[in-house]
Amino acid sequence: MVIGPDGCGFDMRSPSEMEADDARREADEAAHAPRMAVTSRIRRVAQPPDGYLPLSLFDEVRLADPVPLYAFEDVPADVTGLAVDYLSRVARGVPARDAFRVPLAGARLVGRSADAERLLAMVDGFSDRSVRAACLLCGFDAASRRGPARWRAGRVIDPGPATVYNVRRMVARTLRFMDRVGPVVWEGFTFDGGYTDRVTSGDGDLLTADGLWDLKVSRWPPNPTYTLQLLVYWRLGLHSTHPEYLRVRRLGLYNARSDTMWSVPAARIGADAVRAVERDVIGYADGL
Incomplete structure (x- = not known):
C-alpha cells in the first residue's frame, strides 16, 4: 500500500491479489466464528x-x-424433559445406551463414566429405581451439549416420589401422542x-x-x-x-x-x- 500526500492509502495490489486476500480473510473469520x-x-x-x-x-x-400431575418437582425442568424424551425412546424399543448416548458422552467428558454406566444399568423400564437413575444420568447431558465447563456436580439430586410419578406419567402421554401422529420414522x-x-x-x-x-x-x-x-x-x-x-x-x-x-x-x-x-x-x- 502506498500513502498519498493527503494521507489516503492506495492499494497497489492487482485485483487477483486483493480477491485472494479477501478470500483468505473470509475463511479466517469463518474458522474463528462462534461455534x-x-x-x-x-x-x-x-x-x-x-x-x-x-x-x-x-x-x-x-x-x-x-x-x-403433581405441581412440584425437585429436579431442574430441562432434566425432567430429557428424562421423558429418553425414556420414551426406550419404551419404543431403542436400546438404553443409544437413547442416553448424549449424557453418556457428557459423563466421559467430565471423568464420570463409571457413575454414568452404573446409572445406565439401572434403566430397565419404569420402576422407581429406573426413573430415578434416568434423571440422574440426564444430569450429564449439559456437559456434552454445552461443554464440560457448564456442568455442575450435584445440580441434579435423587428425585423424589412426585418427580418420579410425573416423569412416568409424561412418558405415557408422549407414547400416546406418538401413536396419534405416527408412524415415527x-x-x-x-x-x-x-x-x-x-x-x-x-x-x-x-x-x-x-x-x-x-x-x-x-x-x-x-x-x-x-x-x-x-x-x-x-x-x-x-x-x-x-x-x-x-x-x-x-x-x-x-x-x-x-x-x-x-x-x-x-x-x-x-x-x-x-x-x-x-x-x-x-x-x-x-x-x-
Whole structure:
C-alpha cells in the first residue's frame, strides 16, 4: 500500500491479489466464528415481536389426559424433559445406551463414566429405581451439549416420589401422542451436511412420515424461541444429506406436561421468514 500526500492509502495490489486476500480473510473469520448448537444459537437471535414463526399460525389440539400431575418437582425442568424424551425412546424399543448416548458422552467428558454406566444399568423400564437413575444420568447431558465447563456436580439430586410419578406419567402421554401422529420414522434426528459456521451441531426429537416434532415439558405455552427452533430444524434438514426431510409437510410441538400439541403446515410459513432465518440465523449464503 502506498500513502498519498493527503494521507489516503492506495492499494497497489492487482485485483487477483486483493480477491485472494479477501478470500483468505473470509475463511479466517469463518474458522474463528462462534461455534454453537441450535439451542444456543436461537437464544442469541433478536426476533420480530411475535417471532419469525408466530404461534398464531399454529393449530392447537388438547389431548386432555384426565390423570393430573403433581405441581412440584425437585429436579431442574430441562432434566425432567430429557428424562421423558429418553425414556420414551426406550419404551419404543431403542436400546438404553443409544437413547442416553448424549449424557453418556457428557459423563466421559467430565471423568464420570463409571457413575454414568452404573446409572445406565439401572434403566430397565419404569420402576422407581429406573426413573430415578434416568434423571440422574440426564444430569450429564449439559456437559456434552454445552461443554464440560457448564456442568455442575450435584445440580441434579435423587428425585423424589412426585418427580418420579410425573416423569412416568409424561412418558405415557408422549407414547400416546406418538401413536396419534405416527408412524415415527426417526427419533433423535440430525442434520449432517446442513450445519454451518453459525450452527455447528444440534439434534431434534421426532420425525414422523410427514411431520417434524419437538417435545417439551414446559409449564408455559410455546414462545418464539420454541417456534424458531422448529423452523431452524426444518431448514437445516432440507439442507442436510438426509432425504427424510423432503417429506416434511408440517412442524409441531408437543408438551407432555399440558398434554397439548401445536402444529403448522409448512405451506403456511411465509417465504420472507424462511429466507431471513436461513440467512441471518443459520448462516446460509443465500436464503432459499
